[in-house]
Amino acid sequence: MESTRSATDADASVFEVEFDVRDSKYPFVGASEAEACTFDLAEMVPRQDGEYAEFFNVTGTEVERVADRAEEYETLDATVLRAWDGGGLVEFAVAGDCPAMSLAEHGGLPRQVRSADGVGRITAEIPPPYEASTVIDSFLDDTPEAELASKRRVDSVTPLFSNVAFEEALHIYLTDRQREVVETAFRAGYYEWPREATGEEVAAELGITSATFSEHVHAAERRLFSALLSGPNAGG
Template sequence: MSDVAGKTEAESVVEVEFRVQSETYPFVGVSAARECTMELAKMLPRPGGQYAEFFDVTGTDPDGIVSLASTHETLDATLLAEYERGGLFEFTVYGDCPAFSLAELGALPRTVEGVEGTGRIVADIPTEYDASAVVAAFLDEHDDAELACKREKESVRPMFAESAFRTILENDLTDRQREVVEAAYDAGYYDWPRERTGSEIASDLGISSATFSEHIHAAERKLLTVLFGAGAGRGV
């Protein structure tokens, strides 16, 4: 088994911070319309060039967020968990999203938040990419964005607390879910840019693409429960 929980990156990266004001972006527009805060908790690649973005919404009742977000043609929204004055939402993004654009350019979004109509994005650019070129390409695509900060830093960031990760692997994931998510990780499915597609990994495992998607999405949901529960004190 690969050491998924213990993997960290210890290298120099360039951190960039952008400010965006356009309400055409859902995390900005929804935060403005509902006078709330939307914070990206996790971003995962999906087949077909899509991304699943998990947003924690606070400061408003979750009712109506799905219908409001779904007015954007490039977005599907699902309420995953509801709590007092907030909720956890999954947004499947097809494009027209600055975090999506940064990921496609090779950057790793770390903070994406909308606070009452003001958007803020912080991302790390790994050393194998030209940071200036990534910034220039992003600003060309999003002329409403503004570069607020750019600096070099050391990156050491584990994905999960190891004890929580091991517990969920051993107790909650089925054998097939664990096999699929480990194979995907080892094959570079979660790298940006992605090294292997879901269809290729499914073929290696001798299963269909639909079965691969079913198992990996179920495993991701359980692992995200650890992340959100530990970080926010709430069960999902």
């Protein structure tokens, strides 16, 4: 849902908002409560058909236990990407019931999603041309379990990755074909919010089927995020 920029917001570059979420129906909240652990969102990537891939660093429990608990949620598939003593990196493939995903669809850019012992906090940036008040109201209408904790102006949108880190990771961790697919998708706007090109359009540009594109891009994402987001304590 897109919103127009108001005169009040016209002189503001970006709004930063924070929401508290305490409902255990959301996996990152419920699992953190059940396992007395902490979830930190490392990255969220849009996929086809309204799905998102969310990459969480988990601390305070064995990450395999988190993946097992994910089986309780019908709209979620969990994959352990890296594991180390007392934590790991897990991918949540989410098809619905995700407040961060809902906020992104309304125009907010989630920058931090954290849950500790059953209390979640989502920090997001709302850039032009979205109207902050409309994004907030629309999100709270869709997610009545959330509460607005704060709202303030900030100077600019925080980059997800530096260009140097992104380019280095592309060349170190991906095959030539995976790198071609990801670079083409990136240039086409596949990773923009809202998305500027669909998977089908990127696949057509590459001369491959949508299924082949999906296979390459998902494999590349997992390799990139496993390498970039595992943290210094990750095993080899």
